[in-house]
Amino acid sequence: MAEPLLAIRGISKSFGSVAANVDISFEVAPGEILGLIGPNGAGKSSLFNIIAGSIVPDRGEILFAGRRISGIGAVACARLGIGRTFQVVRSFDSMTVLENVMVGAFLHARRSAAAMRAAGEVIAFCGLAGRQDVPAHRLSPPDKRRLEIARALATRPRLLLLDEMLTGLTPTEAREGMQLVRDLRAQGITIIMVEHVMEVLLPLIDRAIVLDLGRKLLEGRPAEIVRHPDVIRAYLGDRYVA
Amino acid sequence: MSATLIAQVAIGGLLMGLVYAVVAAGLSLIFGLMDVVNFAHGALLMVAMYATLLIHRATGIDPLLQLPLVAALLFGAGVAIYRGLIARTLSVRVNAGMVQIFVTFGLSIFLVGAAEFLFGSDFQSINTSLLGGHSLAFGAIVLPLPLVASGIVALFVFLGLALLSRTEFGQALEATREDHEAVALIGIDRDRVFGIGWGIGTASVGIAGVMLANFYYIAPDVGTNFALIAYVTVALGGFGSIFGALVAGLMIGLVEALTALFIDPALKQIGIFMIYLAVLMIRPRGLFGQI
Amino acid sequence: MAGAARGTLTMRRRREILLGAAILVFLALLPLGVGNVYLRGLIVLTLLYAGLAQAWNILGGYCGQISLGHALYFGIGAYTSTLLLTRLGVSPLFGMFAGGVLSGGAAFLVGLPCFRLSGHYYVIATLVIGMMVALLAANWDFINAAQGITIPFHQESWTDLAFRTAILPFHYVMLAYAALIWLIAWLIEGSRWGFFWRAVKDDVAAARSLGISIYPSKLAAAAISGAATGIGGVLYAHYIGFIDPDSTLDLSLSVLIALPAVVGGIGTLWGPLLGAAVLIPVQQLSVAWLGSAAGGIDLMVYGALIMALALARPEGLVSFFQGRAREEAADHG
Ligand SMILES: Nc1ncnc2c1ncn2[C@@H]1O[C@H](COP(=O)(O)OP(=O)(O)OP(=O)(O)O)[C@@H](O)[C@H]1O
Numbered sequence A: 001m002a003e004p005l006l007a008i009r010g011i012s013k014s015f016g017s018v019a020a021n022v023d024i025s026f027e028v029a030p031g032e033i034l035g036l037i038g039p040n041g042a043g044k045s046s047l048f049n050i051i052a053g054s055i056v057p058d059r060g061e062i063l064f065a066g067r068r069i070s071g072i073g074a075v076a077c078a079r080l081g082i083g084r085t086f087q088v089v090r091s092f093d094s095m096t097v098l099e100n101v102m103v104g105a106f107l108h109a110r111r112s113a114a115a116m117r118a119a120g121e122v123i124a125f126c127g128l129a130g131r132q133d134v135p136a137h138r139l140s141p142p143d144k145r146r147l148e149i150a151r152a153l154a155t156r157p158r159l160l161l162l163d164e165m166l167t168g169l170t171p172t173e174a175r176e177g178m179q180l181v182r183d184l185r186a187q188g189i190t191i192i193m194v195e196h197v198m199e200v201l202l203p204l205i206d207r208a209i210v211l212d213l214g215r216k217l218l219e220g221r222p223a224e225i226v227r228h229p230d231v232i233r234a235y236l237g238d239r240y241v242a
Numbered sequence B: 001m002s003a004t005l006i007a008q009v010a011i012g013g014l015l016m017g018l019v020y021a022v023v024a025a026g027l028s029l030i031f032g033l034m035d036v037v038n039f040a041h042g043a044l045l046m047v048a049m050y051a052t053l054l055i056h057r058a059t060g061i062d063p064l065l066q067l068p069l070v071a072a073l074l075f076g077a078g079v080a081i082y083r084g085l086i087a088r089t090l091s092v093r094v095n096a097g098m099v100q101i102f103v104t105f106g107l108s109i110f111l112v113g114a115a116e117f118l119f120g121s122d123f124q125s126i127n128t129s130l131l132g133g134h135s136l137a138f139g140a141i142v143l144p145l146p147l148v149a150s151g152i153v154a155l156f157v158f159l160g161l162a163l164l165s166r167t168e169f170g171q172a173l174e175a176t177r178e179d180h181e182a183v184a185l186i187g188i189d190r191d192r193v194f195g196i197g198w199g200i201g202t203a204s205v206g207i208a209g210v211m212l213a214n215f216y217y218i219a220p221d222v223g224t225n226f227a228l229i230a231y232v233t234v235a236l237g238g239f240g241s242i243f244g245a246l247v248a249g250l251m252i253g254l255v256e257a258l259t260a261l262f263i264d265p266a267l268k269q270i271g272i273f274m275i276y277l278a279v280l281m282i283r284p285r286g287l288f289g290q291i
Numbered sequence C: 001m002a003g004a005a006r007g008t009l010t011m012r013r014r015r016e017i018l019l020g021a022a023i024l025v026f027l028a029l030l031p032l033g034v035g036n037v038y039l040r041g042l043i044v045l046t047l048l049y050a051g052l053a054q055a056w057n058i059l060g061g062y063c064g065q066i067s068l069g070h071a072l073y074f075g076i077g078a079y080t081s082t083l084l085l086t087r088l089g090v091s092p093l094f095g096m097f098a099g100g101v102l103s104g105g106a107a108f109l110v111g112l113p114c115f116r117l118s119g120h121y122y123v124i125a126t127l128v129i130g131m132m133v134a135l136l137a138a139n140w141d142f143i144n145a146a147q148g149i150t151i152p153f154h155q156e157s158w159t160d161l162a163f164r165t166a167i168l169p170f171h172y173v174m175l176a177y178a179a180l181i182w183l184i185a186w187l188i189e190g191s192r193w194g195f196f197w198r199a200v201k202d203d204v205a206a207a208r209s210l211g212i213s214i215y216p217s218k219l220a221a222a223a224i225s226g227a228a229t230g231i232g233g234v235l236y237a238h239y240i241g242f243i244d245p246d247s248t249l250d251l252s253l254s255v256l257i258a259l260p261a262v263v264g265g266i267g268t269l270w271g272p273l274l275g276a277a278v279l280i281p282v283q284q285l286s287v288a289w290l291g292s293a294a295g296g297i298d299l300m301v302y303g304a305l306i307m308a309l310a311l312a313r314p315e316g317l318v319s320f321f322q323g324r325a326r327e328e329a330a331d332h333g
């Protein structure tokens, strides 16, 4: 693997008696799309929060482009180039779509004209061009997901963390979402995606990490993952393992 | 300054603290249940005091015996406020908290104005009552009987609130507090629970009002000061925590009395405020707050 | 989509500034049509509160930090300039500057501990700090404690902001104040800070994920809001000619400052102005007409109005106008 963009080394995190993440290590190469899969409560979102800086891990360290980022906080992580979406969508509901995305664009833009221009481009890229003056709270669920991505994209991230962006979408919407992810990669953005429905994820990703009960179950190419007995067991239960 | 004097002032402060705690408990109950700060709480205390005064004048029933009556009256008022005002704010999507603050604030202004209109702004008081004029002596420590009685009644209120949590309604209250939406699925009528919660909260302040009417002046704006102390008490104890209200009430009563004794009666609230700010710097959610 | 294209941000902001200018011209000409001295005084007060409520709105509305302690900044402004003038003979024109700086600084200092608190804890803490200072001021002999300070009248003068009977000069002073604070709010709405503050108000976690530091954002909003409130306090002191802790530092004033913004529409450009235009005249006129006849009725009217408006228009009076604009856009779209 080339010099990794992100290196996770021995990350552990517990909430009270719940071990959300146990000794997780892996690396992400620049330009890669990595899938993070696992059943409910596997610790996917927890790990996302740690990478994005909003949770401090109990143990372990994270290097982003060679810099240690564990413990520096969400704000600093965002400024270094880590963008994210949330599993439960968070939009700025008193603002329009354009204004939401401008907030992100203001990370680099000083003046509002520049922010507006940058936001407009990102909005078009994410397929929200017709809706830029709609109040965020009026958007449909899939459009809200697009809004979150557009907003994160406006900060010009090098790494984008997408938490269950395809969940709850119709097949058509999901296909559009997947196209958007491919377009993002074409822009040179490295992506980590969380999803627990494997079928939608596998055609999209270069590599997958499977988490279960806080631990890394395994890591590999999509084709290897689906055949692995541990994965089948974790997802379907013991009786399906031949 | 003699030790007896200090002890007497301290005990008096703690007793007053129990009254503060009851006022605060009503506020905290409502807050804990539905996240609404009732800015008409002081005005409701005032209403209870005037009700006691009027009933006393009209029928001669002693304030102490009026407790159940005024408590019931205020319970009804609480339910009515919930139904008439608060329930309508729950569907507000933006700034609901702000709207609730100002609806109850408008109610407070209205009630104070009504009292002023009906009874004038002169101070009034109940001069003849069972408790009035008597005091209890424990050795050299002498305490006014109405204050001691208030403290005892306050303890009963807290006992009642503690027992409430064991009842079926108490459980429904707890369930509703934890998840407003989900309770509907297990057959709890959220609206009813909220209404009764408001009833109990204002009945508590009603009981405090009756006891205060025994020895405190009665005027349209008498509630302002008590409400202010109640907000501080609730924030100090932790929003939503009844036990926190009790502990914080006692602390505040004590600190207030001792500040008045050792520093200056005019500055007695400064002591409270300082304690409050100091605690909040260390525990941003108050002594026992979770939310 | 014609409606959407017309409704872009740039267009909206241009419309706002044009409407603002039109209202400014109207208000500047208003005294010509109002001869009654009492009514002129009422307009002056309304303008003052339009400015104060907008000042509060900068922190409470845009940044979402509900302060019930803004009387503190008002009082600091009022006392600073009054003391400078009466003790040192310094012109209120400088007093305005000094009062603004001190009250902005005070708001910053209050924010340092208070912005570590969330939700209702923050509200109560601002209320307590405000009350504490009011209590201390009422017992502090250096500033005449509870007796207050009278600003003696020597001669008509713009540098002393002293005018014998004419309310007219103060009409323009307060109009300039209200217009200035409105303009500041308008600039903030379009600026980087304004966007950050609104993001902080709407969703802290999402704001952080976009690289916005929460604490400094709140402190900046508080300082600007406090300074703007303090300048209002300075103007009030010289308008009335007398200040005491009760009229410049009390909790009820904190509420009066916040109320027009809430009733008019919190976090909006026009809300504070609209709210003040409705609330202040109702309050003053009900005192004048009803208060003397039967004490208390004025409060009942005022209280009932607040309840009615909060319930009927929880999103503020501005929603009357927004509603119509939205429907129009829908018709064209
Ligand atoms: N902030 C938190 N506070 C307390 N517990 C948490 C927190 N975040 C996660 N947990 C706990 O850690 C465990 C892992 O949760 P996490 O949200 O990471 O799972 P997940 O893999 O994202 O699941 P899902 O697919 O349901 O989103 C769960 O038991 C959860 O309750």
Ligand SMILES: [Mg+2]
Pocket (backbone or CB within 6 Å): A044, A045, A046, A087
């Ligand atoms: Mg998750």
